[in-house]
Amino acid sequence: MFEDLRDLYQEVIFDHNRNPHNFRVMENADRKVEGFNPLCGDRLTLFLKLDHDVIIDASFQGSGCAISTASVSLMTDIIKNKTEQEAEALFEVFHKMTTGKEEEIQLDAVGKLAVLAGVREYPARVKCATLAWHTLDAALKNEADSISTE
Ligand code: ZN
Numbered sequence: 001m002f003e004d005l006r007d008l009y010q011e012v013i014f015d016h017n018r019n020p021h022n023f024r025v026m027e028n029a030d031r032k033v034e035g036f037n038p039l040c041g042d043r044l045t046l047f048l049k050l051d052h053d054v055i056i057d058a059s060f061q062g063s064g065c066a067i068s069t070a071s072v073s074l075m076t077d078i079i080k081n082k083t084e085q086e087a088e089a090l091f092e093v094f095h096k097m098t099t100g101k102e103e104e105i106q107l108d109a110v111g112k113l114a115v116l117a118g119v120r121e122y123p124a125r126v127k128c129a130t131l132a133w134h135t136l137d138a139a140l141k142n143e144a145d146s147i148s149t150e
Helices: 003-018 066-078 084-099 107-121 123-141
Strands: 031-037 042-051 054-063 146-148
Touching (some): 042 123, 066 107
Parallel strands (some): 031 146
Antiparallel strands (some): 042 054
């Protein structure tokens, strides 16, 4: 299914890993949550600026493997100017893409995030890809300052 796109996808992941988007501390963030994936050692701090229920800015700091860095880089791009509900809906679609049944995958609904669809074939890397989203989920729910995937 992803065979012919795999090289292109890997290229995008390497690009985001080399030059992560939104890699900065946000001084006036409304939400700040730390995410940790002990399985791989990926650590990130996610910053959000909200205007009512709209995410008007998103950034991150931290260090992790190429998959986790590319994932949070892509995520902080895609959730900007989305409502909290839209962002949670994207998390659902992304989660299904990386862990669900193949027939449930909606690649057209995830846009650029489709480059991470390949991780579903590597169960050990799924948490690297979903760490950013679990951290976002915690930030939107505003219930915890830090989360761990384990
Ligand atoms: Zn990782």
